[in-house]
Amino acid sequence: METSRIPGFYNMTVDERRQLLGTMNLFTEENTEYLFSKDPLPTDTADNMIENVIGTFPLPLGLGLNFLINGKDYCIPMAIEEPSVVASASHIAKIVRNTGGFTTEATDRVMTGQIQVVGCPDFNAAKETIMKEKDALIEAANNAYPSLMKRGGGAEDLEVRLLNGESDSKYGQMLILHLYINTCDAMGANMVNTMAESLAPVVEDLTDGKVYLRILSNYPDRCLARARCVIPPDMLQTSDFSGEEVRDGVIHAYEFAASDPYRAVTHNKGIMNGIDPVVIATGNDWRAVEAGAHAHAARDGMYTSMTVWSKDEEGNLVGELELPMSVGTVGGSIRVHPIAKLAHKLLNVDSAQELAGVIVAVGLAQNLGALKALATDGIQKGHMALHSRSVAIAAGATGEMIDMISERLIDEKEIRVGKAKELVEEYKK
Ligand code: NDP
Numbered sequence: 001m002e003t004s005r006i007p008g009f010y011n012m013t014v015d016e017r018r019q020l021l022g023t024m025n026l027f028t029e030e031n032t033e034y035l036f037s038k039d040p041l042p043t044d045t046a047d048n049m050i051e052n053v054i055g056t057f058p059l060p061l062g063l064g065l066n067f068l069i070n071g072k073d074y075c076i077p078m079a080i081e082e083p084s085v086v087a088s089a090s091h092i093a094k095i096v097r098n099t100g101g102f103t104t105e106a107t108d109r110v111m112t113g114q115i116q117v118v119g120c121p122d123f124n125a126a127k128e129t130i131m132k133e134k135d136a137l138i139e140a141a142n143n144a145y146p147s148l149m150k151r152g153g154g155a156e157d158l159e160v161r162l163l164n165g166e167s168d169s170k171y172g173q174m175l176i177l178h179l180y181i182n183t184c185d186a187m188g189a190n191m192v193n194t195m196a197e198s199l200a201p202v203v204e205d206l207t208d209g210k211v212y213l214r215i216l217s218n219y220p221d222r223c224l225a226r227a228r229c230v231i232p233p234d235m236l237q238t239s240d241f242s243g244e245e246v247r248d249g250v251i252h253a254y255e256f257a258a259s260d261p262y263r264a265v266t267h268n269k270g271i272m273n274g275i276d277p278v279v280i281a282t283g284n285d286w287r288a289v290e291a292g293a294h295a296h297a298a299r300d301g302m303y304t305s306m307t308v309w310s311k312d313e314e315g316n317l318v319g320e321l322e323l324p325m326s327v328g329t330v331g332g333s334i335r336v337h338p339i340a341k342l343a344h345k346l347l348n349v350d351s352a353q354e355l356a357g358v359i360v361a362v363g364l365a366q367n368l369g370a371l372k373a374l375a376t377d378g379i380q381k382g383h384m385a386l387h388s389r390s391v392a393i394a395a396g397a398t399g400e401m402i403d404m405i406s407e408r409l410i411d412e413k414e415i416r417v418g419k420a421k422e423l424v425e426e427y428k429k
Contacts (some may be wrong), residue, residue, distance in 0.1 A: 027345065096365065118175075126207035
């Protein structure tokens with residue numbers, strides 16, 4: 001992608017946007033035609049993906065624009081039904097690109113497999129035995145999935161945790177073995193599960209216990225991605241608010257979320273507004289990413305803000321987001337779903353680490369978009385203006401009627417389906 005800055009994209013027709021994409025380096029005309037074909041996910045393909053298929057469920061696919069991340073431009077595919085999300089992410093990305101863009105980093109992609117052992121005659125002795133056999137266990141796990149090692153990954157570490165050892169514990173005592181596996185560019189759930197299952201018999205022998213669960217943890221706290229942005233206050237200025245007011249409002253909003261779980265849930269939902277659409281568009285497991293993200297937000301015992309917003313010595317607004325990011329660029333449905341394949345082509349990422357960084361940058365942008373609106377005009381002004389089109393469609397408006405009714409709803413400050421129905425009737429007369 002030459003640049004993700006495409007002025008006027010918002011005002012183009014869908015056909016014009018398609019044509020423009022076709023002229024860009026990474027996307028052929030054939031790709032764009034397929035993207036908008038009548039059957040982007042053929043029923044036969046869908047039938048092979050899940051069970052009891054009766055059809056497919058399309059979502060709008062938009063492009064998050066203006067993203068400059070580690071000096072590289074990205075047009076970001078986002079699959080989402082909620083208006084204003086794509087616009088807000090692109091708006092913030094435009095501000096941030098003028099300050100040098102987002103910086104991101106990601107750890108190695110180390111996923112966690114868990115093996116649960118109960119009924120050990122002596123749990124401490126069992127732990128000691130496992131730790132003594134650590135290298136042999138890691139080797140055995142790698143023998144169960146040799147191709148990963150050939151790619152430079154594989155099982156690389158192991159830990160043992162003892163749970164519920166206290167005499168008054170409500171639950172039974174158990175030994176939990178954590179197997180840490182570098183899954184390279186795959187999300188790795190199936191790989192981790194295969195390796196964890198393969199170790200079960202030898203773990204039973206070593207511990208004299210009984211193995212029950214052998215499955216990946218969706219809290220991969222050794223597979224983290226981080227994004228950061230630094231914005232001078234003058235870039236945050238609006239017609240009604242100074243940059244300093246906006247910056248301070250964002251920090252107050254963050255402090256509210258940091259200290260109150262009721263607010264943190266909504267704050268974090270706004271972050272996931274940016275993250276989920278990219279995870280979905282790239283064919284990744286968004287339930288896994290959601291679960292891991294919320295667990296990370298509660299890692300210190302209280303559910304809190306996923307982002308941190310502060311002011312540096314020069315008075316700049318500084319935003320940071322760190323999340324576990326179990327996404328892949330291969331495996332699962334990524335190479336099966338035709339639109340996911342095109343989304344990867346458009347995104348042009350070389351590795352799962354790079355994809356993870358892009359996704360957290362979008363989450364950080366989305367958070368700032370929401371906080372900036374909340375700290376100034378309120379969210380409804382922008383949101384309801386975009387929502388008015390959905391309301392007009394829900395009331396039966398079609399074609400040019402949609403824009404006309406949407407504008408009337410905004411002018412009359414009544415963005416309701418009932419009002420839109422009245423206008424549709426009026427228009428038809
Ligand atoms: P796969 O089982 O598809 O494994 C990844 C595949 O990618 C392997 O076949 C591997 O080939 C291939 N591959 C090619 N290039 C690379 C590379 N550079 N790095 C790594 N692998 C490469 O998928 P995952 O194990 O990633 O599992 C993801 C799926 O599992 C998702 O669909 C998810 O929804 C699902 N799932 C999720 C669970 C959860 O709790 N979240 C639980 C169970 C399943 P090779 O075999 O030759 O190495």
